[in-house]
Amino acid sequence: MISSSKLKSIDFYRKIPRDLTEASLSGAGLSIIAALWMMFLFGMELNNYMSVATTTIVVVDRSRDGEYLRIDFNLSFPALSCEFASVDVSDVLGTHRFNLTKTVRKFPIDSHLQRIGQEVHAGPVPNIKSHGDAHGEEDIPYEHLGEGAVELNQKTFDTYTHLFPVLVVNFYAPWCSWCARLKPSWERAAQIMAERYNPETDGRILLAKVDCTQNQALCREHHIQGYPSIRIFRKGHDLREGHGHHDHESYYGDRDTDSLVAFMTGLVPAPVVDGKYAIEDKSNNTDGTVKRPAPRAGGCRIEGFVKVKKVPGELMISAHSGAHSFDAAKMNMTHHVGLFSFGNKQSWRSLKDANRLLPELDSDIDHLTGEVFISEHENITHDHYLQVVKTEVISLRRHKGSEPLDRYDYTAHSNQLQSTNVPVVKFHYELSPMQVLVREARRSFSHFITNLCAIIGGVFTVAGIVDAMLHNAIRMVKKVELGKQF
Template identity: 60%
Template sequence: MISTSKLKSVDFYRKIPRDLTEASLAGAGLSIIAALSMMFLFGMELSSYLSVNTSTSVIVDKSSDGEFLRIDFNISFPALSCEFASVDVSDILGTNRLNITKTVRKFSIDPNLKATGSEFHSGPIPRLNNHGDDIEEEYGDGSILLTASSFEKFSHQHAILVVNFYAPWCYWSNRLKPSWEKAARTMRERYDPEMDGRILIARVDCTVEGDLCRRHHIQGYPSIRVFRKGSDIRDNHGHHDHESYYGERDTQSLVSAMEALVASIPRQPHMLAVEDKSNQSANPAKRPAPLTSGCRVEGFVRVKKVPGNLVVSAHSGAHSFDPSQINVSHVISRFTFGKHLSERMQTEVKRLTPYVGGSHDRLAGQSYVTSREDIDANVTIEHYLQVVKTEIISRSSSKEFKLLEEYEYTAHSSLVHSLYIPVAKFHFEPSPMQVLVTEVPKSFSHFITNVCAIIGGVFTVAGILDAVLHNTIRLVKKVELGKHM
C-alpha cells in the first residue's frame, strides 16, 4: 500500500504554516475587491450562458411550402358595395383569377366599419347570354319613371315594385332598355296597376336622381332591384331588405321572372307581399341586395411565388360603372404572408429573435382614405410590397430542427390618378433569397471553463498586485530607515 507520506508528496497545494504568514490591511482590501470582481464576472458569464445567441445568414429560398404563398387579409371598404366587390389575383406568369369567392368572405358594414348583418353571399355574377332584345322596331315607354319624391309613394302602393336603376350613357343600360319597356308593357296588360295592384315596373335615371341611387347603394348600371311592400324597410336603422336580379335580360326572361314574383301573392289589390323563401333560394338569378354601401372583405388566397397583384375592385361582366362614383378608400386590419403563427410560436420567435416579427404585418391598422376631390379624379390606391422569408432554426444539443417560417415585408403606398375604374391594388414581389436565423447555444463545459478561468485569473492577478504592493511598501520603509541613520 502507498504510505501517507508518499501520497502527500503529490500535493500541488502545499500549505504554509499560519504562524509563518502575515496578514496586512492592503491584502485584505485586495481580497475584498477580488471577491467582488469574481462575483460580478461570474454573473456576467451566467447571463451570457443563459441568453440566446443566434447567427444570421442569407441563402437561396428553399421553402418547404413549395412554389405557392398564402396571403391572408382583412380589409374594410366604407364606400364599396359588397354587390360588386371582387378580389382578383394575377401574376407575371399569366395567371389571372377574377372574383375569387371560395376562400373570400364579404360582410356589409356601416360607416363606422361595423358589420350590419351576417355574411353577404353574393356569389359569382352570372355571365349573361342575353343582355336585351335585338329589335329594330319602335318601342314606347312601358315602365314608370320614378323620382326621389315619387319613389316612396309607389313603393307603398304596390306589393311588388321592380325598378331598373340605369344611366343613359351606359352601354348595358341601352341594351336592356327595349326588352325592359316591352316586358313592362306586357306586365301592365296582364296586371293592370289600377285594377290588380300586385306589381309595378319602373325605372330610375341615376344621372338625374343621384341621391336616390346612392341611398339604395347603386354602383353598377343597370341594377334591377325587387322591392316588396311590407318587408322592404326593417326597423334596423332604415336598412332596405330587397333583392337584386341577375338573370337574363331578354323580354321573355324578364316576364317569366316577374310572373314568378306575382305568383306568390294573393290576387287582392294592394295586398302586402309575402316572401316565398323557397322560391328565392331556388332562383340563382335573384340574390339579396346589399344593406349598406360599405363592405369588409376577408379571407385568403394562394399565389405563386413570383411578382403579382391582388386587386380589390368593382367588377361585373354585365354592368357598367361610373368611375367618379367608385371610392376604394379602405382600412386594413390584416395583410400577412405565409402561415398564421399561434401565440406560442410568436412568443418563441420573440425569445429567439426579438428584432424579428415587427414587420410581418406593416399594413395592419393603416387607413387609406381619399378626399372628395380625389374621388372625382378617379384615384387608384396602390401598395408595393417586397416580401422576404425568415426561417428560424433552433438547436438543442446535437439535434437540429426547424422551428418556424415567417414572412416579413416592406410597404410603400401611393395614390395614382387613373383613366379607368379606381381599384385597390397590392403589388407583391417575393424575394428569391431568405434570411436564415440559427440558434447557437453555449455548452455547459464552456461555461464551467470560463468560470474557472475567471476565478483563477482574478485570484492570480490579485496575488500579483498584492506582491507588488507589499514589496513597494517594504522598499519605501527601507529608504526611510536609511535616511534616519
C-alpha cells in the same frame, strides 16, 4: 519502479515551507477582494453559460412551406358595395383568378366602418347569357311599343313602392351600353305585364325605371353602383330599418323579354283576400343566381385569405361584373387596412418563441396594418408595392419534429394614380430570394470551463501582482521612516 523522489521532481507546484512565508493585513484584504471578485465573475460566466445564444445569418431561401404562400387580409371600403366587390389574383407566370369567394368573406359596413347585418353570400355575379332581345324579323319594332315602364324620381319613388304590392325598378344610366341593350326588352316586358295586370284595375305588379344621372341621391340611397341594377320591392314585406333603407332583392337573370316576363309573372302575388295580397314568390331561383338580397349598405369589409405562388404577382380589389357598367367618376376606393400579412398561421407557442428571440418583429411586422388610404379626388387607383422577406426562427424550445417558425416581414410603398379607368386597389408583392435565418444554440461546456479557469487564474495572478507591489511599497515606506533609504 519510479521512486517517489523522481516523481516529486516534476511537481509544477512546489511548496514553500509555511515558516518561510509571511502573512500581511494588506494581503489578507486583497485576498478577500480577489475571492469576492472571482465569485462575481463566476456568477456572470455561469449566467452567460445558462443563457441561449442567437445567431443571425442571411441564406438563400430554401422554404419548406410548399410552393404556395398564404396572404391574409382584412380591408374595409366605406364606398364600395359588396354586390360587385371582387378579389382577383394574378402573377408573372400567367395565372389569373377572378372574384375569389371560397376563402373570402364580405360584410356590409356603413361610412364609419361599422358592420351592418350579416355576411353577404353573394358569390360571383352570374354569367348573363341574354342581355336583351335578339334583333330579327320576328321582333316587333321598338318604336311601335311606346314607353311601357313608368319613369320614377325622388318625389314619386316612395309613393309607388307603397302603392303596388310588387314594384320592379330598373336603375339605369343613359350612357351605359348594357342599359341600352336592356331598354327595348324592359319596355316590352313592362307593356306586356301592364296588359296582363292592369295597374289601374289589378295593380299587383308594376315595372318602373329610374335615371340615376338625374336622381343621384335616390340611387345612392339604394346603393346603386353598377348599371343597370334591377331591384324588387314588395309592399309590406320589406323590413324598414332605423336609417330608412329597405330590405329588398336584386335580379341577375337573363334580360330578354321572355325571361323578364317569365320571372315577373312568378313575382305576381295572389289576388286580394280580405283586403290583403298574398305574396307568393313563384319565380324559379333554386340556385340563387336569378335574384339575391340587395346590398344593405354602401360599404364592404372584405376579409379572408388567398394562396398564391411564390413569384411576383398582385392582389386586386375592384368592382367587377360582366353585365354591368360602372361610373369611374363615382367610384371611391378609399380603404382601411385592418390586416395584411404573409405566411401561414402560427401557434401561440411558436409566436411566443419568436417574440422572445425577435421582439422587434412583433411591433411592426405588418407595415400596412392600421393604415387608411383616402381617395381625395375622383378616379383614384391605389397601388401598394410590397417587398417581402422571410425570417425563419429555429428555437431550442420547439417540440421535437415540429417545423421552424416562419415569419414574413415586408416594406410597403404606396402610390395614387388618377386615370379614366374604373379605379381599383392593387397590392403588388415580390418575394426576396434570400431569407434571414435566426438559430438558437446553447454555449459549449468547454468554453465555460476555459473561461472559468481564465477568470480564476487571471484574478489570482493580478491580485498577486498587486499584492507584491503593495508589499514592496510598504517595505520602502518603513525603510524611509527608519532612515535606511539612501
